[in-house]
Amino acid sequence: MRHLIGSRTTAIVLALIFAAVPIVLNDKTVTYFLTLVLLWSIFCLSFDLSFGIGGMMSFGHAALFGTGAYVYAVLGVDYGWPFWPRLALAMVVAGVLATSFAAISARASRLYFGLATLAVAEVLFALVTTQLRPITGGADGVIGVPRPSLFGYTLTSERSFYCFVVVLTAVVFALMWRIHRSQFGLTLAAIRQNENRVAQMGVNPMRIKMMALAISGAGSGLAGALVSSQMSYAGPQMLGWSTSGDVLMMTVVGGAGTLLGPFVGVLIVELLKAVLSAYTIHWYGILGILFVLVTVYLPGGVVPFLARGLKYFRKGP
């Protein structure tokens, strides 16, 4: 069972630093960047529940992310729903869509599951750009997605939005922590290791997987909704393969199955993206090389590697 490196205090200290940075720096770009990092971390944490713990490699998580984004966006722009109901429905719809993934996993495993989920995402992408154009704005997407409004106050400034996202991330993280340690989480990990054995012990693996995917979906939908809120825009690329590929890359690089892995993965990838793109347009290839190196030399990801290093440091050889 992969745990957090260090202790709970380390986590809280890190979180406080993270929270304080933009407030202290008061730099809009940094705040925007960190908000994006946190939102994608929520996405990766959710993805990791079904992938890292549950062992289900989905190539279509963008479908959940994008659905959350579109539901939130359309309800906000066209129907003027208030914030919390919009967000809630986005999460629910994404969660329900995710349970359809579970139904697929009953008939397909590994590659087949990955392909089938990719198919679902691509079908949604096609639908959104063609048939559902009147609602979704087709390839142009939905613009003018409103920011959250809490107790009557709209979070238009980057700083206020960031504070909200920090709190939300902390809540999601705490939830994931509890799930990882709960009986449900342990059963899910067992299913990844040997589904037959778990079934023999009297547990219904399909139900567990369905729950895991539902939670994963809801989390992804939440992230998608808030990303569209931050960018004031929801577009078909959010449903596209590159989004699914990105979340997979970030989770694997950071460390699948760990709690800090998603954060680290998102940070590394987004930082590299930002830094490298200033020097060359071929930054995606460099990310590809990084990805290959990680899969070959650091199959557990960066976080477990760091954890081993830290342990060595503390206890000696």
Next chain:
Amino acid sequence: MLGTLLLAVSIGVLLFLIATGLTLILGLLGIVNFAHGSIYMVGAYVGVQMIMWTGNFWLALVVAPLVGGVLGVLIELVCLRPIYDRPHHFQFLMTLGLLWILEEAVRLAWGLDFRRMDVPAQFAHTVDLGGVTFSAYRLFVIGVGFAAIMMFWLLDHTAFGLLVRACQLNSAMASSLGINVNRVRTAVVAGGSALAAFAGVISGPLVPIEPTMGFRIIIDCFIVVVVGGIGDIRGALLAALLIGLTRAFGQQYVPDWVSIATYSVLLITLIVKPGGIFSFRVRQS
């Protein structure tokens, strides 16, 4: 109608060329290789480059498969063989990384613009078939496809075909009978990759040549492999033709639904016949 049918067949046989390599490699190595689509893409770009340098399409048709075969073997030796004993999804993820790298490498070498390949002069006319004008080049493609199908049929009945099937079914047993399984694997990888690159050059005059073509073709290939059954060449042919039909007729009559139709074929197969068209469910008591 006939025109669309011929179009479907031409799409289908091209897909068959690439997907067969993939399904054979998958059957033998057990690794799903995203980079196979990249080799197709590299083949197309090498074709473009050769034509730019020599103006000769046929030369490109010879050189590209060589490059493709070498690239495939390199990938297998350097990237895949060291991680054979890792869990499958790592190898899978790694080939995804390779796809990304190759995509970027192609962008680096040839830029972001779409490239075009002209139809070779010998086929740059149309043929009248039963009242339908059809591009001579597409007929050539169909001809090449059928030649490839014949070749596979023949190969299947040779000693080498037997070797491949033996290694596919039980590599440990084959090895203990004195067959050098690694060499068979490398041969299949080289052949499949060469074929993919060849298909890349052939499709050059038909599709826009751009860096994401590798990914797009590999998804179609995966669909063919899943629908046709892993390691099953007959199934791959049928599945490829099915996809070709879906794409051609879809594009002609319901263009908005082409993607959806193609992916629906995949989803329906997974629901009805998860092992592929020619599979049969082993009964569980």
